[in-house]
Structure formats: C-alpha cells, structure tokens
Amino acid sequence: MRAHEAGALHGDIGSRGPAWLRTPVDVNALVPQLWPRTVARGADGALTVGGLDVRTLAAEFGTPVYVLDEEDLRSRCRDFRSAFSGDDVYYAGKAFLCRAVVRMINEEGLHLDVCTGGELAVALSAGMPPERIGFHGNNKSVTELARALDAGVGRIIVDSVDEIERLTALARDREVRPKVLVRVTVGVEAHTHEFIATAHEDQKFGFSLAGGSALAAALRIVDEDVLELRGLHSHIGSQIFDASGFEVSARRVLGLQAQIRDARSVELPELDLGGGFGIAYTTQDDPSTPQELAKRLHRIVEDECAALALRVPHLSIEPGRAIAGPAVFTLYQVGTVKDVDGLRTYVSVDGGMSDNIRTALYDASYSATVASRTSTTPPILARVVGKHCESGDIVVKDEFLPADVQPGDLLAVPGTGAYCRSMASNYNHVPRPGVIAVRDGVARVIVRRETEDDLLALDVG
Known part of the structure; x- marks a missing residue:
C-alpha cells in the first residue's frame, strides 16, 4: 500500500475495510522508502530507473522482468559496510544470488553466506574469495562439505551432530582444520511469520540452548580438537523490525560463551x-x-560482555533482504481488468506466483504503481493477480490504482529483490523471468529469461 499522500486526491474509496484502506491516496506518488534509489517519474509520468525509461526496458527485455538498480544495491552494501566498520558483513545469498551480484558484493567489500552446494558453485564461479565465504545449511551432504573444504571456504556453520561427525571425518582425511561456528537455537520467537521465524525451539535449525545440546556440541568440538571452533551463531528469523529479539538472543548466546569459557x-x-x-x-x-x-547491536554485545567478564568477540551479521530487497522491482504488463460486482477490481498481469510466491506462501504484502504513465482519474481499490490457475495467485493483495488502469499498462511492484527470483518456479510451465541490471543509463541482462525451449530441454521423456 502506498503512502497516504495529501494533495490532489480523487474519488471516494468507500467504507469497506480498515481505516488505512479508506484513506484516499495520490496514485501517482512514489514513496521513497519503497523504491530503489534511482527510481523517479519522468516528465511524461513514466518511471525511470538508472536514467532509463521503463517503457524502453519493457520493449527491449519483455515482461515480466526483474529490474535491479545496481547503484542502489551497491550503495546498500556500502551502508552496511560503513555502519559495521570493523565487523564482517556477510551478504545472505539465499535472498538473491547470481554471478553478477556476487561480483558486486565482492567489489563492495562484503563477505558472502551460502547455504547449498549450488550457491557455493555460483560464488566460486564468480570469483568470490573462498576465505570470505560462510557455508550454512541444516543438512549439508558429504559432497557439499568436501567441496567446501577443498575450496578453502572460510567458515562452516555446523547445524547438527551428524554434520560435526561428517566434517570431522573429512577434515581428518584431508589433514585440514576448518573454522566452524555452532548454530544455536536460542528460544526467541521473532515477531514474524511462523515459517520464517527460526530461533524458537520447535524447528529444524541449530542446536538447542535450553536443552543443552548447544553446549554439548561446542564442548565436543573443543575436546576433539579437529575442527577450529571460532564462535557461536544465532539467527532469530526474517523481516524483523523489533531489535528486542536480537537483544535477548545476544544475551543468551553470550551466556553460552561464558559457559564454554568456564568449562x-x-x-x-x-x-x-x-x-x-x-x-x-x-x-x-x-x-x-x-x-x-x-x-x-554493538551496545547490546558490549554491555553483556561486560556483565559476563568476556572479551568482546568479533561481530558478524548477515543482511540479505535488506540489501537486495529494495534494490529490485518487478515490471509487469496488465492483461485484463475485471470489476467483480463492485466488490473489487482485479488487475491481472503477465506473471504471478511463479515469479513471486511470497504473497501466497507468507501472506506477504506488496505495493504497486502504474509505471508507464500518470493518471488524473479517481483511485480504486484493486487486487493485482497473476495468470496462474490458482485463486491464491495474488501479487498485491490491496492497492490503490487509477480507475482508468487498462490492458497494456505497465505495472511496477517494488521490493522484489529478495526471495522472488530465488524462489521462482515453472508452475503451469511458465518460463521464469530474466533479471536486468541498470546503472548510469545502461541496462544489461544478468540472468536471462527462460524460454519454452529451456523447459522442453529438461523433459527427456
């Protein structure tokens, strides 16, 4: 939902829904916090990004397409690197990973977090220094662990007793001493969707703090003296705005650090x-x-270390969504507009849940705007939906769009840089969109659009 802008507002939205849905808006307004930093409206009302008109991008690259504002992504890398100066900032590759993005975050001085052999392959193929790669995952295979060791990955975050045993055996065979962190489940329930809250006890990640398995795992690594235990790791969830969860997590993890020291x-x-x-x-x-x-975060860690008489450890964080998410918007073309008995207007676009599953999976909310022009018509409350054979194929649940929205309009949905292309599918045999990077008036393909030939190439029956 866009901002509730004052000014030249039009129309009567009606009395349905909560107050924020009944507040008139300027359908042409761009709220800066929702959009990549170089996005603006041109003189004729069309969106521009990196100095290029989205109509030109649509004509050249087709729709739907993910549009990455390269300067925006790089500037967010620099913001984190500057704010956490002296710490390690690992870009969480699961948010969105391709070779071009690996090169960008490498050039901006960030580290990289991967969680599968495939992500590791992308990182290595793009020239990411292996010593600046961290390897996550709750079920790393022997093959994946062996590849990480052979590549010289800088640290491995161990997630289970089975993994400790596998990695210890591989390290002995290779006569290497890999650096590891123990992932700790700290019992903090992040205020987020159940499926992306990762630090409460009843889930698949990490070693339980409350149950004692985290301490046992750490002491086992220290006692066996094959792996080099560098520290502890905690991740409490995703899309978190309340820092109190990090405070509780840090306190509990540092308490475990003190237990290990004492033991x-x-x-x-x-x-x-x-x-x-x-x-x-x-x-x-x-x-x-x-x-x-x-x-x-620094204040939390420093205060707790002082209370526990611990040396302040070297801090690492893992932003993914916060870097890639705002740097990308998805550009669609409107295909049909349907008013359903005055209840709601459905605006159908040429993509949907195959390029953004988050609305269906997490009940996520997005915003949208007509990108190819402005309008002076009254706003209507619309739902942006996709082309798939699912009633849950929703891209934007509720948004104010101009009453004259029509087939052929370009529609832009911001905030799609994280977990949209990386979770994209071929549902209904729809080819996945490409990704273009735009910077200083130049657009280039960094992930090409799939074709029907790509789909058929895998069908060997």
Whole structure:
C-alpha cells in the first residue's frame, strides 16, 4: 500500500475495510522508502530507473522482468559496510544470488553466506574469495562439505551432530582444520511469520540452548580438537523490525560463551547474530537504518560482555533482504481488468506466483504503481493477480490504482529483490523471468529469461 499522500486526491474509496484502506491516496506518488534509489517519474509520468525509461526496458527485455538498480544495491552494501566498520558483513545469498551480484558484493567489500552446494558453485564461479565465504545449511551432504573444504571456504556453520561427525571425518582425511561456528537455537520467537521465524525451539535449525545440546556440541568440538571452533551463531528469523529479539538472543548466546569459557578455559573470538533485518514493502513498515542497527547491536554485545567478564568477540551479521530487497522491482504488463460486482477490481498481469510466491506462501504484502504513465482519474481499490490457475495467485493483495488502469499498462511492484527470483518456479510451465541490471543509463541482462525451449530441454521423456 502506498503512502497516504495529501494533495490532489480523487474519488471516494468507500467504507469497506480498515481505516488505512479508506484513506484516499495520490496514485501517482512514489514513496521513497519503497523504491530503489534511482527510481523517479519522468516528465511524461513514466518511471525511470538508472536514467532509463521503463517503457524502453519493457520493449527491449519483455515482461515480466526483474529490474535491479545496481547503484542502489551497491550503495546498500556500502551502508552496511560503513555502519559495521570493523565487523564482517556477510551478504545472505539465499535472498538473491547470481554471478553478477556476487561480483558486486565482492567489489563492495562484503563477505558472502551460502547455504547449498549450488550457491557455493555460483560464488566460486564468480570469483568470490573462498576465505570470505560462510557455508550454512541444516543438512549439508558429504559432497557439499568436501567441496567446501577443498575450496578453502572460510567458515562452516555446523547445524547438527551428524554434520560435526561428517566434517570431522573429512577434515581428518584431508589433514585440514576448518573454522566452524555452532548454530544455536536460542528460544526467541521473532515477531514474524511462523515459517520464517527460526530461533524458537520447535524447528529444524541449530542446536538447542535450553536443552543443552548447544553446549554439548561446542564442548565436543573443543575436546576433539579437529575442527577450529571460532564462535557461536544465532539467527532469530526474517523481516524483523523489533531489535528486542536480537537483544535477548545476544544475551543468551553470550551466556553460552561464558559457559564454554568456564568449562574449558576457552574464550571464543567470534559471534554471528545473523540477519533478518526488515525492509519496507508497504508504508506500514518502518525499517531501521544500518547505522541504527549497528549502534544497537554493538551496545547490546558490549554491555553483556561486560556483565559476563568476556572479551568482546568479533561481530558478524548477515543482511540479505535488506540489501537486495529494495534494490529490485518487478515490471509487469496488465492483461485484463475485471470489476467483480463492485466488490473489487482485479488487475491481472503477465506473471504471478511463479515469479513471486511470497504473497501466497507468507501472506506477504506488496505495493504497486502504474509505471508507464500518470493518471488524473479517481483511485480504486484493486487486487493485482497473476495468470496462474490458482485463486491464491495474488501479487498485491490491496492497492490503490487509477480507475482508468487498462490492458497494456505497465505495472511496477517494488521490493522484489529478495526471495522472488530465488524462489521462482515453472508452475503451469511458465518460463521464469530474466533479471536486468541498470546503472548510469545502461541496462544489461544478468540472468536471462527462460524460454519454452529451456523447459522442453529438461523433459527427456
């Protein structure tokens, strides 16, 4: 939902729904926190990004297409690197990963977090220094672990007893001493969707703090002295705006650090507090800046270390969504517009849940705007839907669009850089969209659009 702008507003939205849905809006307004930093409206009302008109991009690259504002992504990398100066900032590749993005975050001085062998392959093929790669995952195979060791991956975040055993055997065979962190489940329930809250006890990630398995795992690694235990890791969830969860998590993890010190006279030198920092998908969201996050997290860690008489460990964080999410918008073309008995207007676009599953999967909210022009017609409350054979194929649940929205219009949905292309599918045999990067008036394909030939190439029956 866009901001409730004052000014030249039109129409009567009616009395349906909560107050924020009944507030008239300027359908042409762009709310800066929702859009990549170089996006603006041109003199004739069409959106521009990186100095290029979206109509030109649509004509050249087709729709739907993910449009990455390269300067925006790079500037967010720099913001985190500056705010967390002296710490390690790992870009969480699961948000969106391709070789071009690996090169961007490498050039901007960030580290990289991967969680599968495929993500590791992309990272290595793009020239990411392996010593600046962290390897996550709750079920890493022997093959994946062996590849990480052979490549010289900088750290592996161990997630189970089985993994400790696998990695220990591989390290002995290779006569190497990999650096590891133990992932700790701290029992913090992040205020987010159940499926993306990762630190409560009843889920698949990490070692339980309350049950004692985290301490047992750490002591086992120290005692066996094959793997180098560098520290502890905690990740409490995703799309988090309330820093109180990080405060509780840090306190509990550092308490475990103190237990390890007391049991084995070992002070672990590192602490990773994970990521999950929220972004603005609608005007209802109020994310913190990297500077605010850094100030809060450093204060939490320093205060708790002082209370426990611990040396302050080297801090790591893992922003993914906070870097890639706002840097991308998806550009669609409107195909049909349907008023359903005055209840709602359905605006159908040429993509849908195959390029953005988050609305269906997480009940996520997005915003949208007509991108190819402005309008002076009254706003209507619309639902942006896709072309798939599912009633849940919704891209934007509720948005004010101009009453004259029509087939052929270009529609832009911001905030789609995280978990949209990376979770995209071929449902209904729809080819996945491409990704273009735009910077300083130049657009280039960084992930090409799939074709029907691509789909048929895998069908060997």
